[in-house]
Amino acid sequence: MRANPSSSPAPSRRRAASARRRKQRVLRRRRQVFGVGLVAVLTVIGGAVYKLTGDSAGTPTGAATTQARAVPAAESPAAATTPPPAEPATPTPAPTPVVEGKGRGTFTTVQANGPVVGKGETLRKYKVEVEDGIGIDAATAAKQVQNILSDKRSWTTDGKNSFQLVASGSYDFTVKIASPEVVDKICATAGLDTGGEVNCDVDRQVMVNVKRWNTGSPKFSGPIEEYRALIINHEVGHRIGRNHLGCPGPGQPAPAMMQQIYGLEGCVSNAWPYTEAGKYLSGPARP
Template identity: 85%
Template sequence: MMRRRRTFAVGLVGILAVLGGTAYHLSGSSADAPVGAPTTQARAVPAAESPAATPPPSSPPAPAPAPTPVVEGKGLGTFTTVPANGPVAGKGSHLRKYKVEVEDGIGIDAATAAQQVQGILADKRSWTTDGKNSFQLVASGSYDFTVRIASPETVDKICATAGLDTGGEVNCNVDRQVMVNIKRWNTGSPKFSGPIEDYRALIINHEVGHRIGHNHEGCAGPGKPAPAMMQQIYGLDGCVSNAWPYTDTGKYISGPAKP
């Protein structure tokens, strides 16, 4: 039978010791020497004054921040049009006015999305550099096309009216609608290396490129930038991910024609 050793704890309650003008709370036991624990405003005790003090155990590493959740709501089938008008971007003679609409229920802020689309189409690496087209965000009145960000189900339904099978995964240009799949807008593509902002630029440049008459293109050679009109979601064929139809110096990034 194991004999239990009894330990008597001795507590000093309400006793305040003043050491060198600094207040300390004291606690102790029959087995340990008292250890001074400074209050919030107290000075630290030098090691020589507190030989029995031991450093506290190191804190466990802070957990990594949780990834930003991907919002992919079901979608209600109705759209909110952004009530905003922007300046004309580009000097091309063919002014293409466009609206931005976001499907209700998918968790995307329509005003923010419109700012992103507007910034993409106004970028000097986008289609304004062709010298033929200019773009302007409008809220109402006549327009050339609408950029619609929607749930995969709604994108599939609208794209199917033109006989296109988007399979819940990809975007399309149909009638006067540039249909953007929220899944691609939120997550990009595993084939595309780069920030999500760049992949969003690729979506808009590719589908608007169709809108203004461009067809699919392939990779021009290993290590070269992929054309914006390449279907990069299906693979790069040795090219490097690229979101823009033009370089910073105004050179068109082209590739061989594809069906």
């Protein structure tokens, strides 16, 4: 059935349309308010999460973890370019002096002649001989002996004796460097017991034990060159008539004629009969 146009309620339609518009506006305002509130809530929650999970400076945990991650040694640039610290060098120990136990019993005479040293009226010529097979270079040994007897602290300072190295002809004595066995054998001809350890002066022979020549003495504080000087000065001292002496007093230099290998009696080690100033280093007489 068709409605009669004359009776259509036009005002009613307008009122209905206006009501719909009002309703739509209310819904839009509600949606806007809800959206703003939601953003505010999310902002508050995000800030709380930020504070709970960030580091003390406000850095998020993820960033802090990235910064604090330990770099493995293989990835570290310093490890790749910096060599490890070098270990401290181990000091090389001083070589142990060679001590030859047994020679051949034969000797090589050094073929060398030296100048006269000293101004004493008594010229004492000497030869240097080294037993074969004991590992001592004869020429070097002769030079060392010559230097010792040429030193102004040696016996030339007494004003009575002078010395000269010779290879042949007449001579006053021979300096022989030999194995302990040979030294013992030759020293025993004069009734001396050297026990494989010490030196002696017998029958125009200054016998030098190669063990002492190479190693010195545990009682002597000083380099091996000084102990060699003591050996020569002591035994040559016997050659020119000097006898044994004792320590003159605690802290004083031990006389060259003291048997220092047996102890210093409070003296200090010394290899020379005279001081640099020409004073003779004496002490009480000993057998």
